[in-house]
Amino acid sequence: MLRDDLGQPLTILREDYSATPYWIDTVDLTFDLDPAKTRVVNRMTLRRNADVPAQPLKLDGEELNLARVLVNGQSASFRMEGKQLVLDNLPAEGSFDLEIFTTCCPAKNTKLMGLYVSQDAFFTQCEAEGFRRITYFLDRPDVMASYTVTLRADKARYPVLLSNGNRVDSGDLQGTGNEGRHFAKWVDPHKKPCYLFALVAGQLVAREQRITSRAGQEHLLQVYVRPGDLDKTEHAMTSLVYSVLWDEARFGLPLDLERFMIVAVGDFNMGAMENKGLNIFNTKYVLANPATATDVDFANIESVVGHEYFHNWSGNRVTCRDWFQLSLKEGLTVFRDQEFSMDLAGSASARAVKRIEDVRVLRTAQFPEDAGPMAHPVRPDSYIEINNFYTVTIYEKGAEVVRMMQTLVGREGFQKGITLYFERFDGQAVTCDDFAQAIADANPESELARQLPQFKLWYSQAGTPRLRVETAYDAQAQTFSLTFTQTVPDTPGQSGKSAMVVPVTLGLLAADGRALPLQQSGDAVPVAAASGTEQTLVLTQARTTVTYGGVTEQPVPSVLRQFSAPVVLEADDSDDQLLVRLRHDSDPFNRWEAGQRLSLRRILAGIAQEPAAASADGQVLLDAAYIDALRQLLRDATLDAAFKELALTLPSENYIAEQLDVVDPQRIHAVRESLREQLAHALYDDWLHAYEAHHDNGGYSPDPVSSGRRALAGLALGMLVLAARRTGDAVWPGRAYQRFKDAGNMTDRQNALLALLGAGHELAQPALQRFHALFRHEALVIDKWFALQGGAVDRQGQVLPQVRQLMKHADFSLKNPNRARSLIFSYCSANPGAFHRSDAAGYVFWSEQVIALDAINPQVAARLARALDRWKKLAEPYRHAAEEALRRVAAKADLSNDVREVISRALAA
Template identity: 65%
Template sequence: RFGLELDLDRFMIVAVGDFNMGAMENKGLNIFNTKFVLASPATSTDGDFEAIESVVAHEYFHNWTGNRITCRDWFQLSLKEGLTVYRDQEFSMDMAGSMSARAVKRINDVRGLRAAQYPEDAGPMAHPVRPDSFVEINNFYTATVYEKGAEVVRMMATLVGREGFRRGMDLYFQRHDGQAVTCDDFAQAIADANPASALAGQLDTFRRWYGQAGTPTLRARGQYDAPSRRYTLTLSQSALPSPGQPDKLPFVVPVAIGLLAADDGRALPLTLDGETPGTGSERVLVLTESEQTFTFIDVATAPVPSLLRGLSAPVHLDDGLDDAALLVLLRHDADAFNRWEASQRLALSRLLAALPGDGDLPALDADFIAAMRDVLRDDTLDAAFKQLALTLPDETYIAERCTVVNPQRIHRLREQMRLQLAAALHDDWAWAYDAHQVREGYRPTADQAGQRALANLALQMCVADAVQRGDEVWPGKAYQRFKNATQMTDRLAALAALVHGHSALAAPALERFHTLFAGDDLVIDKWFSLQASANEPLAHPGGSARVVGAGGAGAASVLSRVKALMLHPDFSLKNPNRARSLLMTYCRMNPAAFHRSDAAGYVFWADRVLEIDAINPQLSSRLARAMDRWSVLAEPWRSAARAAVARVAAAPRLSDDVREIVSKSLES
């Protein structure tokens, strides 16, 4: 892709079971966490194989973007990490092959960006892609430096085009091989190789992406004039204050756009006022001011705008589209990312509308259910895409859309929506489970992985619905799949369906899983993690929660289970992978179980942060970040969370790693 070859006769790696990082790109001998090297179908999931390919590629690519050209100083960390994340993302897309598989990879990357980086940009640890200060550099190996840094590189590639970006990379290597340079040097090389590009013309403004923190909001409003066949689109941008940056200047925002006919979803040609009419149906608008207006001519019918295709910029989008417009995008958009985005927004709008009250989620409307059924049954769609489109927005992302966060209510409404969809589409899920079985031998290909992902989502939904109805058939099927599976993807997914579905079969399945894989550290990590992520069941009328088996634990027993698992002979706080699998999963990936009204989750968090800090400050600082967003919590969580953070901050002999995190958190 970039014409680069390794300058070593051998690419050597060593795998270590006790390692804080995923990997490290030492020139002569790369160091890897065993998690990102060791794999077999019997012990590793499709996701594991994908992650290994990505991480090995990342460290290999660092030979040029990190080692041969390195950072002038620590503030330039994204020079190597953002660029290399972009390269490994593109490599994985190229390896996936088909356009649909590329789109699935992009969707998953954006899900990760929104789950980790967007909250970081909105919290007390918000910092620019190129930080201007730090207490402990270990705290700046962050989603902002890595994933947002990759998005900045991606915007450059969008602004200069694929061939132009290759020219820019060639010039960058020609100029700087063997040097220690800056983010500005990289951007300058890309611009200099493409002097007529929008990047070159707005380079100083574009560099604000490196110096300003926060996630901007792009607002878009369109107006169609039928007599003149003109569509006027007004784009504006704004960014909230972040630590040390109360006011923000406009960014350069590339907006990939298409227009779809509102009546039948056909793609409309895009010609701006003053241009010679063309036939293209997608282009990139470049927003450089606080507000700009773009007028399209010869627009035959009222359009629905498809904006930020492929997430062409790391921003929030406010386009004012109603359900009817989102349904057009879901059914017809040529951009797979925006089709997925439409499915997420349709679900999100219903969840957000119900959040202010205290009752149950209203019954889902027929249009929404029909749209989800259409996605599931559409044989033109890739199975992996269907699985993503039919997976509801996660609780962390829902919380990011709220000014004040009630984690228990978010969980309750999302779970009610999931159960409604499970019941309303029961026959469709059953069909999908049968129709997407992989009959041939296991291969970790994009096509097979997609088939398994959709079949396993269908199984999860069928089990959840069956448990609600007191039907043991689907839990029994899941248990048989768990027992009979010859590869880890299906075995673990069946076990998860039992655990998260609160089936009575979860406990014996968990015990059987441990017996089967005792001694295999990476698999036992999955066993710990699954229990720490156990879904909290909804309370029945009268306030009681049905708790079935160890795997069906509610919030109280999830914490009790986590505490018990810390005493398990296989648990060691000194092993980073094992500690992450249990503690990080509970505190950072299970909001409903962690954010308890009695604050027991927060007390547990503070105890563990202090305990780990004495032996592994880097790991402790990662756990400390579970409380980054305490200030947006509703009461009683807010006061209890602040007290827990203050308790950690007041501890004597606290590491710089943790002190920086909790001090900034308390200042927010």
Template identity: 70%
Template sequence: MREGTAPLIRREDYAPPAYWIRTVDLTFDLDPVKTMVINRMQVERNAALPPQPLRLHGEDITLTRVLVNNESVSFRHEDGMLVIDSLPDAPFTLEIRNTCCPEKNTQLSGLYTSGGGFFTQCEAEGFRRITYFLDRPDVMAVYTVTLRAAKKQYPVLLSNGNLVEQGEMMAGVYGPRHYAKWHDPFPKPSYLFALVAADLVTREQLIRTRSGKEHLLQVHVRRGDLEKTEHAMNSLIASVVWDEARFGLPLDLERFMIVAVGDFNMGAMENKGLNIFNTKYVLANPATATDVDYAGIESVVGHEYFHNWTGNRITCRDWFQLSLKEGLTVFRDQEFSMDMAGTPTARAVKRIEDVRTLRQVQFPEDAGSMAHPVRPDSYVEINNFYTATVYEKGSEVVRMMQTLVGRDGFARGITKYFERHDGQAVTCDDFAQAIADANPDSPLATLLPQFKRWYSQAGTPRVTARGRYDAPTRTYTLGIEQTALPSPRQPVKQAYVIPLAMGLVGRDGSALPLQLEGEAAPVGTERVLVLNEARSFFTFVNVDQEPVPSLLRGFSAPVVLNDHLADADLLTLLQHDSDAFNRWEAGQRLALNRLLAGVNGTGPAQLDDAFIEAMRSVLRHPGLDAAFKDLALTLPSEGYVAEQLTTVDPQRIHAVREGMLLQLAQALRADWEWAYEAHQVKGGYSPDPVSSGRRALANLSLAMLCRDAVARHDAVWPGRAYERFKDAGNMTDRLGSLVALVHAHSELAELALQRFHTLFKDEALVIDKWFALQVTAPEKDGRVFERAKILLKHPDFSLKNPNRARSLIAALCMNNPAAFHRADAAGYVFWAERILELDSINPQLAARLARVMDRWTQLAEPYRSAAAEALRRVAAKPDLSSDVAEIVNRALQQETTTP
């Protein structure tokens, strides 16, 4: 385990490697207790640098031999590295032999065992836990890998690339043995290495790409799970087809493999040709997976496949450039999911969901102790920078590029990017330059140095807009100002380039023509204004009526917008805006205004008739899709409300929101009944957007009806929910009914939970849902927190499995503020104890959970002092890992800088 004294790594200190490794020939004799690794490398000096020793990374492995050109050489250990002096000037062969113990690897980084098989996870720095190596992304080599293992226990042997040889071997201690030899013809960094040796079953599909070549697609899973792989395979096929059609990027290997494993720290990993997945993002059938699960599988399968080009063929020069691959590939998987959605409304729903995630996860990160630019300047532990800023905000930066150059221009830029850099390890600057150079007349090319501030400045920009209509001259002037608040190590920010998609909406709902002063004629009813100054003014002419500005359409930039619109303006947008995102946003703004007034005491802690009628009109609107209605009728989360406040009282927010939810449930009772009955999906299950949307709205309606009924001591709707729970033909309806009972604290909830566990006790992913549901129910009289403590002792709970730990601990601490932030500090004690337990087992997982305290200084008393005490308790652990130490120490640094 790395300890908390790890040094600070700075981007400005980057230097090329002193040596290049051109080829790697690995041989594994796989054994859970003692795996032997023979690593033969072709190495050469970097002629651009003066001669120096070769320093190789290694961690938790036992070195047995070092040979240079087949002769033993002297070596030494220094600062945790293997150092070899006096090496030849000419290219040479370096052979290293070592052992490791996969079954003791609870960190799940490097080579480890799970369910009786061997698996790897090498990103970011796991390869050094397998063998000594230059474990950095700018060292790219061609790999040949031979796997040897007992045939009965490990009949499937996989590694990157193409299978070139396999066969039988002499019997060993565990019976007959066999081997498989794999060769990956494409140079790659060590973090993309993978191997799997396990007893698996396989779904296969041959496909023919546009070039006429045949490729074998495979999904490997444990026995008993094969029938849950159809959707993953279909998603993989769709990904291959889409990437070639949209960007001209074909599948480049003879086969492409996905392997599912139950113990995995991440969602999935894009190892070249051999993607290793958390089972959560592979396994699905209607009985065990919800519509959300199906959508998640499609998105993650797409994401990892798209990495084959944006991440594998072109990779990062150093880990500071992580968003080069992750931000770009998140953008690509979002575009893929929107294209797969089909209809304009379904595309908009996907965009709303992505923005909601950005605001609930990344915006708080920008405002917290771990705030960092999309391209960080420094880190202690790189695993801590697999963040929403790098991924989701990085995706928004790429999306802004597409907005500034157009969809076709962006495709040209991607083509130029690969023409220049295929097979290289490059930087975010290289990518931005390629997009700009392919579109020399675009605003991006003109403003590129300024645009790149999105990569170098942390924090979320604030955009303030005010409009003034002059009736005599028929002009409308829009004044827009941008500011950026200080963030850690960045007290002053410079102006960004902000693409602001916008339109003007008449009070009668019409879309008004847009003609800027100086233009000869209107340019449609929607356009993109480019803000690159601290303050800008835009005057529209020939405006026949006072408009309502519809700004930041489609969320065209990751900013916080204050447009000073009154309720009447927001109601106009909610009723008439042609942009579905801004229509949803108007409703959310109306709800947020009321929630904040109730929390701050500046208004009643209840909903007014105008808002309720607006929500009724959305629910009953015949022209709106059910999926959109579901999103529009969902109040902003407690976490999002908290982010709007300087001082946060989680219990006050919870009480106000719960009161307004109950009021909305009661006021629209008849409308919820209509919506529930009208949106039942008949026939066989399909996760298509229309059916999914109908189920989502029906489930929301049922939850509201149960909430209302329990408050009135009426047993009818809870009874109907229980019957639906028992009889449901798919997991979406079954879980939706269970959620309705649990969230309403119905007397039938306990019986339903017991029945659910009995039905699915052998389905690990479903039992994860069972744990998470119980600890994310709305807190009431401390019941939910007490249940969480009891569930820790449940025989199905284990800290060692990341999915299970997340389903209880992370779900409670991150997704249930009222249950976690307790006046008696019990929630913080619970958090600290779990962090300390997890840190000794799996520091990466512990560090992710530690992030819940990023914004502790915004808490009101007594929460603030209790949170500080919990942080200090964790920080005081003598052997705290560098993963957790970086998080808690940065959080505690806020104590001296926040009033």
């Protein structure tokens, strides 16, 4: 932990960046792998950076035992400054050799950073600063070197030895002391930063497939898993094949290695890691078959496999100059994996569903981050612990910034920009500015090129812009005007912000849903001249008015189609206008959004009422027009089932909370549940029709159409079981339980169990017991079992006692990130109705677990600490109790940088 002279954690500033004083040209690593004492010999060739004043060489290291330091083969004097190994009096001219011999203990590495052991196999995780836990090194992304790696280990225990690049030699070791041992030598033909280093050693088996690229090159693809899991790798391999083919076809980026490997591990802090040629994955994003994985799991595997493969170019071949530029690789690659999944989805409807799902993540996770104490720009200006900045702002908002670039230059223009980017910077460590400049330079006549300095405010200004639109219709002049007012709210450390470049795609509808032609005049700049019925405006001012002529009737505006910019849109649409859009809008996103806003209005009205003002049974009364619109949508044979499921799912409790200045989590939960129950009753016949029409899908396939049918059937079943709560009808709970027992795939099985849990039905408990008995040997399914209970609807305050009891279960382990997330995070971060208790017991539990996890794995603990970073919005008594819990954690003397940064920023907000 880096600290200043007063013992406080050091803040790293982007403005303090300076080039490395030394370059490392080659790295030759030899590992003698042993769980208790792994020996690492690191032989490097270095040279001074002539552009930087001469200074000592300072190498980063953590939890290493240093045994030897040689310079040009001779013993060298050195000193320690904190955790850095410092060498003075190094050769001033030319290159020199440096050899460092260290040992480490992978078996005791519970942080899962650096080299660690999981189930008697060796794995690594080096991003962002894990390589310093393997050997002393210039652990920064702008130092790129050529790597040769030799792995030596017991052949019986570790028959598979993998590292980056191509295997050039392997065999049995000879000589005394090497009996039963073997080696493998790997050479990576591409220079890389140390965060992309990887090794794996253990008892593994592989699914293999050879493919031929468009250029005629043959490549070997391999997916490594533990014995017994090979039957769950087909989808991951298929996704990898599609990824390789898609990237070459869409962006002209071929696979540049003889082989490409994926390895799955059950103990992993992240989802996956893009190490050059040797991607290491959380098992959650590799293992899947219909019996154990849901449709969501299959979709996530496709997305994550694509994401990590696409990093082979956007992150590996061109990497980050420093960690402040993290979105250079992550935002771009999220955009690329989103485009990949949409292209594979095929139909326009399936593409739209994917877009809505991505926006829903952005608005429920990233917008709150932008409005909270951890708010930071897409390119941060400072950090204490870089691990805390692997955030939805870097990833998802960063992807939206890239998407806006594509909007401003067009799909073909973006392709030209990407091509120029890789031609210009291949093999280099660069910045977000370099990427934006390349896209603009490839499209010099585009709006992006004209507005580039202002557009780059998306990188430097934190916060979600708020875009207010006011409309005026002049029947006599037959004109319709829209006035856009843009504000960017203050965030920690930033105020008085400038207007952003905001592309806004819009159309106009008649009252009967007809699309009206656009004849535009005014001071907004369109990407192209107004024609047809849809246009993209480029807003650059704090206030902009655009006027359309020839409008012969009062129109219904459809603004921010396709969610063309990551902004909060404020509009005074009437219910009648929203109903027109819900029934007729040609843009699927805005059609979905209209339904969400109609539901949200009714929920917020219910929350605003005094409980006594609600109907006698505590429900908020609903209007017939709203019910009829949902009924029409549910019965509309022209709409895909996947879209219907999205449109009929109510806004989440967390999203509702973000619309309020003062948050009473229990009130939100009660009103949302009330609306859910009312819709279950009011649309009972329609849910029945939907279930009967979609529940039987034959053999399992994770394709978008089949997945959508299962999703709608699952939603309908949940509503039918919920409706039975009031009537006491046992038919639908019984049918749900029977479907749970008979289901031929995990999606249908889990949906049936969720229906019972969501209604709080007594059959949920025997179903949970049966679920565990069926899948007790499937770790990822047992994660689901824990998550279902941690996220269950809390009808009588029973969830927290159940969570505490489950932590004592033989299958629970705090040391496994997946297992900790499945139970503790499902309760603290994803179940606000159960977590925010008036007796503060949820907050006490949270503080206990943050402290316990921090001693084991600070990264996971810091993620959990984020569950209370919006505490100041809470109503009393929650607010005071949450502050007490935060201060309880802050008082712990030996907190990691990871957790202390989150807690300190939350308390300082």
